[in-house]
Amino acid sequence: MWRLVPRDAAVSCATCRGTDVIQRPRALTQFSRGTQLSITSWNQALLCSSCDAAMVGRSSEGKPIPPHFQPAAAFKRDPESPDDTQIIPR
Numbered sequence: 001m002w003r004l005v006p007r008d009a010a011v012s013c014a015t016c017r018g019t020d021v022i023q024r025p026r027a028l029t030q031f032s033r034g035t036q037l038s039i040t041s042w043n044q045a046l047l048c049s050s051c052d053a054a055m056v057g058r059s060s061e062g063k064p065i066p067p068h069f070q071p072a073a074a075f076k077r078d079p080e081s082p083d084d085t086q087i088i089p090r
Helices: 053-060
Strands: 021-033 036-048
Touching: 021 053, 036 053
Parallel strands: none
Antiparallel strands: 021 036
């Protein structure tokens, strides 16, 4: 579930409780006609600089955040389970 945060509240990571959280744009996509993939909207993904370090690095290079990626800053992760997000090169 998404965490609802008041507008002026300090944002912290749901996994490590760190306060170094970065907002990055993420495209939301949908198949509009057959196999044509269209960007329908954008939202701001919260990324923790320590828990989501790989995705922060990827987005800093100008590469998109995958729409199915669940950031550790918004969703509490088990530290023992590996991150199963696959990043396929373009």
